[in-house]
Amino acid sequence: MTHHIVIAGGGASGAIMAANLFRLGDGALRVTLVEASGEIGKGLAYSTTNPSHLFNVRSAQLSAFSGTPDHFDRWLAIHHPDLTRNGPFVPRGIYGEYLEAALRETAPVGRLRILPQACTGMRELENGVEVTLADGSSLPAHFAVMATGFGLQSDGEGVLSNPWTDPLPVDKDARVLIVGTGLTMVDTVLSLLDQGHRGKIVAVSRRGLLPQRHALHRPLQLSTADIPLGASIHYLSRWLTDLVRTHVRGGGDWRDVMDGMRPHIQTVWKNLPMESRQRFLRHAAAFWDVHRHRMPPAQAERIDEVLASGQLEIVKGRFISATRHGERLFADILRPGWDEPGPFKADIIYDCRGVRRRGDQDLPGLAGALVETGAARLVRLGLGLEFDRACALVNREGEASSRIFGIGPVTLGTFWESIAVPDIREQARLIAERIASGGRLAARGSLARLP
Amino acid sequence: MLTMKGKYGLKALHYLSGIPEGTVAQSVEIAETYGMSKKFLDAILADLRNGGFVETRKGRAGGYRLAYRPEEIMVGHALRVLDGPLAPISCASRTAYHRCRDCADEATCPVRLSMLEVREAIASVLDTKSLADMRSMVEAASLEEDEFLEIS
Numbered sequence: 001m002t003h004h005i006v007i008a009g010g011g012a013s014g015a016i017m018a019a020n021l022f023r024l025g026d027g028a029l030r031v032t033l034v035e036a037s038g039e040i041g042k043g044l045a046y047s048t049t050n051p052s053h054l055f056n057v058r059s060a061q062l063s064a065f066s067g068t069p070d071h072f073d074r075w076l077a078i079h080h081p082d083l084t085r086n087g088p089f090v091p092r093g094i095y096g097e098y099l100e101a102a103l104r105e106t107a108p109v110g111r112l113r114i115l116p117q118a119c120t121g122m123r124e125l126e127n128g129v130e131v132t133l134a135d136g137s138s139l140p141a142h143f144a145v146m147a148t149g150f151g152l153q154s155d156g157e158g159v160l161s162n163p164w165t166d167p168l169p170v171d172k173d174a175r176v177l178i179v180g181t182g183l184t185m186v187d188t189v190l191s192l193l194d195q196g197h198r199g200k201i202v203a204v205s206r207r208g209l210l211p212q213r214h215a216l217h218r219p220l221q222l223s224t225a226d227i228p229l230g231a232s233i234h235y236l237s238r239w240l241t242d243l244v245r246t247h248v249r250g251g252g253d254w255r256d257v258m259d260g261m262r263p264h265i266q267t268v269w270k271n272l273p274m275e276s277r278q279r280f281l282r283h284a285a286a287f288w289d290v291h292r293h294r295m296p297p298a299q300a301e302r303i304d305e306v307l308a309s310g311q312l313e314i315v316k317g318r319f320i321s322a323t324r325h326g327e328r329l330f331a332d333i334l335r336p337g338w339d340e341p342g343p344f345k346a347d348i349i350y351d352c353r354g355v356r357r358r359g360d361q362d363l364p365g366l367a368g369a370l371v372e373t374g375a376a377r378l379v380r381l382g383l384g385l386e387f388d389r390a391c392a393l394v395n396r397e398g399e400a401s402s403r404i405f406g407i408g409p410v411t412l413g414t415f416w417e418s419i420a421v422p423d424i425r426e427q428a429r430l431i432a433e434r435i436a437s438g439g440r441l442a443a444r445g446s447l448a449r450l451p
Numbered sequence: 452m453l454t455m456k457g458k459y460g461l462k463a464l465h466y467l468s469g470i471p472e473g474t475v476a477q478s479v480e481i482a483e484t485y486g487m488s489k490k491f492l493d494a495i496l497a498d499l500r501n502g503g504f505v506e507t508r509k510g511r512a513g514g515y516r517l518a519y520r521p522e523e524i525m526v527g528h529a530l531r532v533l534d535g536p537l538a539p540i541s542c543a544s545r546t547a548y549h550r551c552r553d554c555a556d557e558a559t560c561p562v563r564l565s566m567l568e569v570r571e572a573i574a575s576v577l578d579t580k581s582l583a584d585m586r587s588m589v590e591a592a593s594l595e596e597d598e599f600l601e602i603s
Binding site for chain 1: 501502503504518519523524525527528529531532536537538544545546547567570571573574578
């Protein structure tokens, strides 16, 4: 029987999902990618055209298929041999082109349809899924996959500019405030510098931590048997710092330990007690993220330059709100030790806060609609939708769907880490294999068991 | 490697998984039940507390209890806090690594390569076995023993 699979969202996650379905399926399937922009593989992360916006993982880790780890590198060598000369960190803007090529390579003629529409709902029926679209029509499918990305609200506060979609200031001397000091801030600063910005740039975050920089890649070979699963965050963080200390004393680098942890992060998160997760979010997540999600050296050098010249300043403080008075914007920022927030003048303010959601926000779009109908529910800390370990959507009653799955950042709330390509392609493999077996769960085939 | 500490620790957790909810057990009663030294047991319970698996209540009516329900505590997780990484031989772990003194070439050592696989197997058994599962195993075994005694 020919299965029809609808994928909601045609960004990198959706495209990797489709390519894996074709590659791992038995050929008897049709896939519809529902993507409002009509563009494939160019979601939040990969729609940039600025060559300064680099991947923060190496090209060797970017294959769309876990079974063929050098798939991306081989494509790169043929189509962009010039880019490989600048080291292992290549511009993100080419990933959409690669994913399109991967789809052309794997999808048999006439089996893949791209629908320039928005997906508004999914309803599980006895033998399939009814997927509803923004124009009121619906698609019948055997299986559906949510690949809707981070689900960030497009414009939250009106006064704040979106670094991904809003234009850069025309005035090269404009005073720029950036809320957030992570990798999105880094990209925004580089964009400003690329177009010759001369004005002062201030970036503010509660801890004022900058992402660390990449160095040589020599991950420590860790096994789950080494890691204290299930222990409190207090115990776990002490174990990790001890391990780093011992490793560094032996001539290693702390990054080797972080990179060795990478494949186990979902397992660690799943086993972390609920209070420990809360504690981690409150006290340690910011520190974790700057060590885990690092800057390629080329970017770090340019950031160091503008920090040294004083054009870029990192300020510790909590952003409260922003208001407009005529041409000028004023941000209220609560600095450490201050009783009241002080106003901060700027010509433009970019919202570069993290992609991690907090429980007090409503989910937009498809995810919100599914929560409303009871087809989905939030995980206990409200970080996002709940999925089971095999990426199946969990409904209000706590039952895992046998027909609706999630891949990529939409599953972030459940797995903590599902942004990077190596995680996403692993999810794609798991879902594709499950769909190929008619929706039955392969024995022991869960993410948690992967090495 | 399963040490005395690991063995006693698991027995203590087994004991704590059997006390009524809302109550605590004193270390002396656990020590007496299994014939361990109380001093050693106190050190073990301190480690388990440090790892977040047991809680203490202070004072005259004080004692130890599990921090979570017995279904939520995995044997393998507690064992890592007691004995370190799950590894049948110390060169099979990166974190508690010790090279064997008589080792010529670790990378091709047949024993080490086999033990690397064994530790994954240990983890897959013990990380899915909860204290509640351990209780039912014990109950099933004591039932069998009772039957055997009746027949003989």
